[in-house]
Structures are given as structure tokens and as C-alpha cells.
Amino acid sequence: MKTLRSTRVAAAGLAAIGLLVTACSGGSTGAEQPVPSGPATGTVEFWHFFADREAKALQSVVDDFQTSHPQIKVVVKSGQDDTKATQAISAGKGPDLDLSYSTDITGKFCSSGAFRDLSGYIARDKVDMAQFPQTVKDYTEFQGKRCAMPLLSDTYGLYYNKTLLAAAGYTEPPKTATELAEMAKKLTKRNADGSIKVAGFVPTVGFYENAPAHSGPVYGAKWLTSEGKSAIGTDPAWKSWLTWQKSLVDWYGADKLAKFTAGAGQEFSADNAFETGKIAMAMDGEYRNAFIKNEHPELKYGTAPFPTADDKTSLYGGGYVTGNIIGISKGAKNPAAAWELLKYLSTDTGALVKLANGVKNVPTTLPALTSPDLESDANFKTFLDIFSNPNSATTPASPNGGAYQVTFQDFVVKWQDGKVPDLDAGLKDVDKQIDSALLLGQAP
């Protein structure tokens, strides 16, 4: 009897806590808000993540918008990340318009309702969605819900040091994984004690931009099945990439690579090892062109699409594409004016070209990509071509953001350290971990 009473008291307590929590939390059911009618006027609060040089470039474009839309006042707040934006939106103090650096957040923002559905605005203003490449459209919607628009893209390819390649007798960059490994070995120089002086190519995952997401497209590897479950363990492409990657790590020696990468300099600094000539070939985004121009203009380098798997040479020319996403937040006080700014930033050719020239990113509409005003040399053009290539791909949107990529990357780090005795069993376990984490985020 006493136990029954205690159980009832405990249950009542938990239910009370549940009610209290639900009542006091900032969340809501996420009902769709109607598209506002009437003229767009008033103040718009715009948050973005850019800083320094890039923030100035964006401000210049916002100033142009102010000139052409004098009835709208834009208040810009720079240096904001997804965590800050989510907390502010949850508390009802979020911006009208938010620019995120990561396509990984699309699934989370669309499914939770943090960003509003834009289909009504797009239909009302007859925005031509055909101006965006398919990859870009893919990473700005989730399960058919368009809650964001693209605003500049990052595209990944191969950077190579022309001086080092010429000294080793190469005139062309590698096109397949085998060629990359052979050239990396020939380009590597060691000190007397066997430590690495110059690395042909650093295969360590987690170093700079070496990530499974960036290598997946040139192996044709899939992340998720059509049911939204992990496809890593069942797609042989991942196993092929892992085997190639580990053999090159073993050739260098994991310890030697660890010591070399520890002294390689911070990625986003003038000490970056590719920029200082300590690495002959590297995976990186188009933005590295701007860093090299600013920090090491003397470097003689070239760019190319990243080498493909030996048995998938038809994929050559493609690569990993990701980008910034921009959306109207759930609690926007002035959604009409926010949409005007969003539409201007994401679809106006002049604005996109000016911004792309300023931050040295790839513009996200086809008219902007072909604009004669887009500043582009041979090294930057490589990335424009990768962006337009039909073999380019992105990582799928998921309700738990990029957590599935992090789970896999964690596994790859263990694998390259030689801590995975059975690759098949390990990959099966990765699938299990990703699937159970996805379940954790699903409605009961």
C-alpha cells in the first residue's frame, strides 16, 4: 500500500514537472505563419556569422540594398553562430533574418520550425528556382520543405604546389586515387631521423579540410538511405576510400604524420602548411585562393578537381559542395521586410557577384556564375567548374544536423590509428550508432 502511494506521489511529481517544463519552455508547436501582404517597410534585424574582411564585404551589399530600398532599415549583427541564433529564436528574441554557415543545420532548422517555410513567399513573388543548381536546392530544403535559400557556396578541390611538382618531374596534378598516392610518396621528403620534412599529401582525417564529407563525392559514396537510415556500412564506396586512406597513412607512419601535422601551423593562419610549402598537395575550399593572395602571394600553385576512386573516373570534375543558408526566423517581427532582403541577397545577380568577389566564395545562381563581372582567374575558375559539375554532391540534410558525419569521422580517426580490427563490423556499428542517434531526435 505504502509502495503504491509512493509510486503515485512520484508519478504525480513527474507529471507536475512535465507540465511545468512544457509551460515554461520557449518552444511552440511550430504552426506555419501566413505570408504577410502589403508593402515591406520598417526595420529588419539581420544576423550573420562573417567577421572582419568578409563582414565588410557583406555590409557593402547590405548598404546597396538600403539605397535601393529606403523604406527598410537593416540592423546588422555580425559574428553570430547557430547556437546563439537557436537560443535567441527559442527565447523569442531572434533576428528577423539569419545567415548560417552550415548546410548541416538545414534539417534541424526546417524540422523544428526555427526557420519559416518560404514556399508562400516564393510562389507569391514568382521566384525562379531554376536559377539554382540542383545541389544547392537540395541542401536548402528538408523533406520537401523549403525553409532556407542559398547565399554563396564553398566548393572543394585539390591545391598543388607547382614548384614542388615540377621539381619531382610532374606537370599535371593527379586524377585518380592511385596517382595521388604515388605522387604523394614521390613528393614527400624526410629528415635524417625519418621524420617528415615535406609531405606530398597528408591523408590524416581531421587534419585541415580532410573529412569524409569532402571525399565522399569523388568516390560516389552515400550517407543515408532513402528511408533516412545510415548507408555507410552497406555502401562499398566508403570501404574503398577507407582502405586507400589507411594504406597511405601506414606508408607515412601514423606517429610521424601526427608529429608533422602538430607542427604544420594553424589552418586559418599564414602558417598554413600548404601556403608555406610544407605540403605539396592538399584538399581545400575555393576560399584558400583569397588566403594565399593575402598571405603568400609568392606561392606558385594550381588547382584541380580532387582525384576520384580508381574505378569511378567518370566522376572526375565533381566535388563536395556546401554553402551558407539564409532564412526568416520563427519569431521574426518584420517577415515582409526580411523576405525582401533575403530575396535581394540570394537572387540579385549584382548583389551575389559583388559578395562573391568580396569574400571569394562561389555565387549560388547560374546567372551570377556566368556574369562577366565575376572576378575569376584560372585557380578560382576550377571551383566554379566543380560547382556546376553534375557529379558534385553535398551531404544530406538530417534532423540532427551533421551529427551523423561526426560519428563517422570519429570512426575513421580510430581506423587510421589502427584501432579497428574488423572494418566491416566497425562500419556496421557506425550504422547502428547513427540510426539510434537519429531515433533519439524523433518524436515519440
Add this chain to the structure above:
Amino acid sequence: MSIDDTAAAPLTGGAARRGLVKSKTRRSARSERNRFAALMLAPALLGMLIFFVYPLVATLGFSFTRFDLVSSPQWVGLRNYRYFLHEDPLVWPAIRNTLWLTVVMVPSRLLFGLACAGIVTNIKRGSGVLRTLYYLPALAPPVATTVAFVFLFNPATGPVNTILGWVGIDGPLWFNSTTWSKPSLVLLGLWGVGDLMIILMASLLDVPKEQYEAASLDGANGPQRFRYVTLPNISPVLLFAVITGVINMLKYFTEAVVASQVASGRANQGEGTATTLGYPSHSTLTFSQWVYQEGFTNFYLGYASALAVIMFLATIGFIVLLLRRSKSFVEGGRS
């Protein structure tokens, strides 16, 4: 009539009235005192309710929900706790790392701090300079000290390995090695031992000199004087240092996050900590980092709340255990 009977006898007339008035006055004074005390305590109690009790109850509530910060929390019962027990692949490495750091860091800092305090208390000259030197790292912000420390211990370019190389020692990879990353964090903790040293120094200076003199007259040598005079006198301060040390280690966060970011070569990226979390190979991943990661990067705030509840209970458990085990040590020291 016994004294008790007299006390129990009813009071009559003026005496009774006087007693009643006196008693009423006393009651009124007491209640006024209570009201005043309540008024004085009110701001603190209000603060406790708003900033401690409410978040605690809310966290407990959220721990039974699926909550992504934006949409309304949904009741999921014990699902978050089941995931913690059976499915979370990183929570156990995080727990192991946190326990390792607690077990090694707390005694190491205590012994090193005590040694430093002993040196600056006993030397005749230069104690002021030494005290400043020992305390300086503790004055700097933890992010700055961690960045500087990781650069000092950079295996390829840092001065530590260069100096070791001069004497023929091939230095380890420090923060870049799964074996050495946690001991490197302990060294970082020892470097910033100044805060602890100051407290221990004050307690050492508080030990009555007469007791040392008496012990010397009785023929006690140095270690005996430390065991039978110093230790009993400073035992309450040692207990305080252990308890605060354990609490700090159970929520160890900043140094581990910054060290892993800098050592991985991906600092200043401005894109969160997901890819550098616990670098290398989760060897520096602590429980509080994992709570933050699940809550504010993966947006599983319900699950992060469950982890926070577990951390809170574990901390309480540790403290109760420590207090019980150390009771005899402290009381024995005082007797």
C-alpha cells in the same frame, strides 16, 4: 510543594498579567526579528529560487522530454536515460576521461600546491618573487594560458621538446598523442596551481609556532613535525581543496576544449567544436563537453538535460562520500 508544582501552579492577579504582557512582548520581538531576518534573506532566497531551484527542476523535467530548443518539449519517459545506458557511444569514454582526470589531477595539484606553499613559506629570501611567479599563470584567463601552454608543448616547434632534444630525449607528442594528452592537461593544471597555493600558504602560516617548538623539544624530526603538527592543523583546508578540486574536475571544460582545438590545428575556424571534440581520438573528451555537444551542437536538449541530472547526482554522491570518509581525518586532526 515541590519546585515543579510551584512552576506548574496557575499565576494569579498582577503577576499573571505581568507574565502575559512580558510573554507577548517577547513573542512580538521574536516575530519582528524573524520578519527582519526574512527580509534580509529574501534577495538571496529569491536568487536561489530563480537561478538554482528553477533550473534544477526544469532540467529534471526536460530530461524526460525530446526537446530541440525551438519546438515544444515532448514527453518521452525514460528514453533519454535508456540511450545513456545502452546506446550512446561517447558517453562512457567521456566518463572514463573525467574520472581519470579527477583521480590524477586533484591529488597532483594538491601535493604540488602544498610543496610550492611549503617552499614560499619556509625560504628566507625571494619568497615574494617565487609567490608571484607561482601565482602568475593563475591570474591569466584559462583560454590564454591553455593556448600558450599548447604552443610551448608543440611536439614539432615548441621549446619543451627542443630543450628535451638537447639532452638527447625524443619528446612525446603531448597534446597530439592519445597517451599523453591527459597527462599534458595535468601539467597544465600544475602550471596554474597558484590559486590553490595561496590558500594552502595561508593555512600553513596559521599553524601555531609553539606547537612546532614543543614538537622539536620532544625530539620530533621534520617529517614527524609535518605529520603530527602541520597536517592536523591544515586538514580542514586540505578537505576544502579536495572537495572543490573534485567539483571542478567533474565539470572540467574550458582547458580541454581549447587544448583540443589548438592542438588539432583547427582553431579560429568559428564553426563550433564538433570536429575537434576531445582531440585526439576523444582522449580529452570530458563529460561536461559531451553535455554541451549534445545540447547545443546536436540540439538534443532533452538528452543533455538527462546527462546533466546524472552529473549532478554523481557530484553529490562524490561529495557525500568524501565528507563521510574524511570526517575522521579532519576530526582526528583537530583532537
